Amino acid sequence: xxxxxxxxxxxxxxxLFNNNKSAEVKIPASIxxxxxxxxxxxxxxxxxxxxxxxxxxxxxxxxxxxxILVLINETDWELEGELDYxxxxxxxxxxxxxxxxx
Amino acid sequence: xxxxxxxxxNKAILKRPKTSQQICKECFxxxxxxxxxxxxxxxxLFKPGDRIAIAASGGKDSTVLAYVIKLLNNRYNYGxxxxxxxxxxxxxGYRDDSLETVKRNQQQYDLPxxxxxxxxxxxxxxxxIVKEVGxxxxxxxxxVFRRQALDRGAMxxxxxxxxxxxxxxxxxxxxxxNILRGDIARLQRCTEIVTTGDERIKRSKPFKYTYEKEIVxxxxxxxxxxxxxxxxxxxNAYRGYxxxxxxxxxxxxPSTIIDIIHSGEAFQIKQDVKLPTQGTCKRCGxxxxxxxxxxxxxxxGLNRGxxxxxxxxxxxxxxxxGDMPDNTSTIQHLDTLKNEANNNKCKxxxxxxxxxxxxxxxxxxxxxxxxxxxxINVLLQTDSEICSMWYQPY
Numbered sequence: 001x002x003x004x005x006x007x008x009x010x011x012x013x014x015x016l017f018n019n020n021k022s023a024e025v026k027i028p029a030s031i032x033x034x035x036x037x038x039x040x041x042x043x044x045x046x047x048x049x050x051x052x053x054x055x056x057x058x059x060x061x062x063x064x065x066x067x068i069l070v071l072i073n074e075t076d077w078e079l080e081g082e083l084d085y086x087x088x089x090x091x092x093x094x095x096x097x098x099x100x101x102x
Numbered sequence: 103x104x105x106x107x108x109x110x111x112n113k114a115i116l117k118r119p120k121t122s123q124q125i126c127k128e129c130f131x132x133x134x135x136x137x138x139x140x141x142x143x144x145x146x147l148f149k150p151g152d153r154i155a156i157a158a159s160g161g162k163d164s165t166v167l168a169y170v171i172k173l174l175n176n177r178y179n180y181g182x183x184x185x186x187x188x189x190x191x192x193x194x195g196y197r198d199d200s201l202e203t204v205k206r207n208q209q210q211y212d213l214p215x216x217x218x219x220x221x222x223x224x225x226x227x228x229x230x231i232v233k234e235v236g237x238x239x240x241x242x243x244x245x246v247f248r249r250q251a252l253d254r255g256a257m258x259x260x261x262x263x264x265x266x267x268x269x270x271x272x273x274x275x276x277x278x279x280n281i282l283r284g285d286i287a288r289l290q291r292c293t294e295i296v297t298t299g300d301e302r303i304k305r306s307k308p309f310k311y312t313y314e315k316e317i318v319x320x321x322x323x324x325x326x327x328x329x330x331x332x333x334x335x336x337x338n339a340y341r342g343y344x345x346x347x348x349x350x351x352x353x354x355x356p357s358t359i360i361d362i363i364h365s366g367e368a369f370q371i372k373q374d375v376k377l378p379t380q381g382t383c384k385r386c387g388x389x390x391x392x393x394x395x396x397x398x399x400x401x402x403g404l405n406r407g408x409x410x411x412x413x414x415x416x417x418x419x420x421x422x423x424g425d426m427p428d429n430t431s432t433i434q435h436l437d438t439l440k441n442e443a444n445n446n447k448c449k450x451x452x453x454x455x456x457x458x459x460x461x462x463x464x465x466x467x468x469x470x471x472x473x474x475x476x477x478i479n480v481l482l483q484t485d486s487e488i489c490s491m492w493y494q495p496y
């Protein structure tokens with residue numbers, strides 16, 4: 001069983017992913033059996049499978065680095081349980097860095 | 103699904119860092135824009151007829167600033183004349199790309215754009231400066247030159263006021279940095295919402311109480327076109343540490359940002375502490391607490407092949423290398439720039455007078471929009487000329 005997820009990276013985050021602004025990926029429905037895949041698993045999965053450089057600019061202390069905004073299906077992940085959110089098939093997840101000059 | 107706590111109707115899409123409220127998209131737009139409007143009104147930032155330059159880098163903050171100020175100007179009839187003002191530092195692969203964003207913004211928001219370049223003002227682009235000084239102190243040059251560049255650009259546009267996209271996070275970060283560096287003079291100034299730069303040009307920060315998270319979310323939901331790439335000449339490391347520390351604090355308690363700004367505002371400095379007095383640079387006329395402003399010393403260093411001149415102890419370097427030779431090129435004196443700007447103003451008015459009525463021109467001249475007495479005198483002399491131009495069939 002796998003889940004199809006759309007990932008997007010912007011605000012400078014794309015630089016860590018070979019300048020790819022988005023990716024359609026298939027991830028296991030349970031990365032950590034028997035638990036269903038959640039955001040925590042997804043973040044590590046991204047680090048291990050997609051990230052091209054400088055993991056410290058993406059992850060800090062097992063979560064995304066402070067200053068990176070995450071949206072799950074167009075909603076602030078702070079309203080969706082953050083790391084505990086269980087990924088569903090067809091989810092649309094956006095990472096935006098705020099750490100760049102304005 | 104979480105429901106918006108403001109309208110109790112729609113799905114919440116954002117948790118506000120400032121208040122922890124969960125709100126929907128429409129309510130978010132409304133509170134975001136309205137809070138900025140209140141900041142503007144409460145601090146009396148603008149008055150009708152003001153000519154305002156929006157310092158535009160093409161990044162998220164200034165892009166949202168241009169969008170929101172234009173919107174509020176229409177919604178609440180501020181009566182502002184808005185301009186975009188950009189600085190071209192001359193950084194290939196960074197600023198050239200971001201200026202393309204500003205040019206698109208100019209089209210999207212239909213605002214006039216002025217670009218001033220380091221090359222044109224100082225005779226050096228950042229690319230050339232980096233070749234000379236390396237990657238260690240280049241941010242010092244860039245920062246010092248940018249501040250003057252904005253003021254000089256503002257003079258060319260004849261604006262009264264520059265607004266910048268500095269947000270609450272930026273200001274909290276600056277408070278921390280100034281405390282760490284023990285820079286008392288700047289600590290006092292950095293939380294002020296309005297400061298005065300050279301003589302008559304005000305600077306203000308309408309986003310002083312606006313969180314970065316909300317600016318980025320606003321840009322995202324409104325699909326605003328902004329540019330986000332780190333400067334190719336390595337970011338300012340010191341600011342980077344302060345920023346990471348602040349973001350860590352924010353993730354524990356989001357109100358930290360407003361709290362730090364508040365602390366900065368409440369900081370009291372003992373009466374007997376000597377603060378530097380502001381004078382003007384004897385070489386270029388820009389405000390300075392020393393005989394020469396930092397930009398002039400840095401430029402002298404570049405032009406004499408002594409790039410360290412303005413970095414370390416200038417006095418020691420002066421003892422070794424002596425004063426600047428007479429033929430070294432310097433920054434154009436502000437008085438010369440002002441005269442040029444005044445001349446342009448007259449030309450503009452003459453051009454404009456062919457489109458409008460003589461009465462309107464006279465009102466414009468006497469309406470106090472033009473601060474410079476000499477410009478008004480020049481115009482009064484040409485009053486009859488304007489009138490005759492108006493009646494000439496073109």
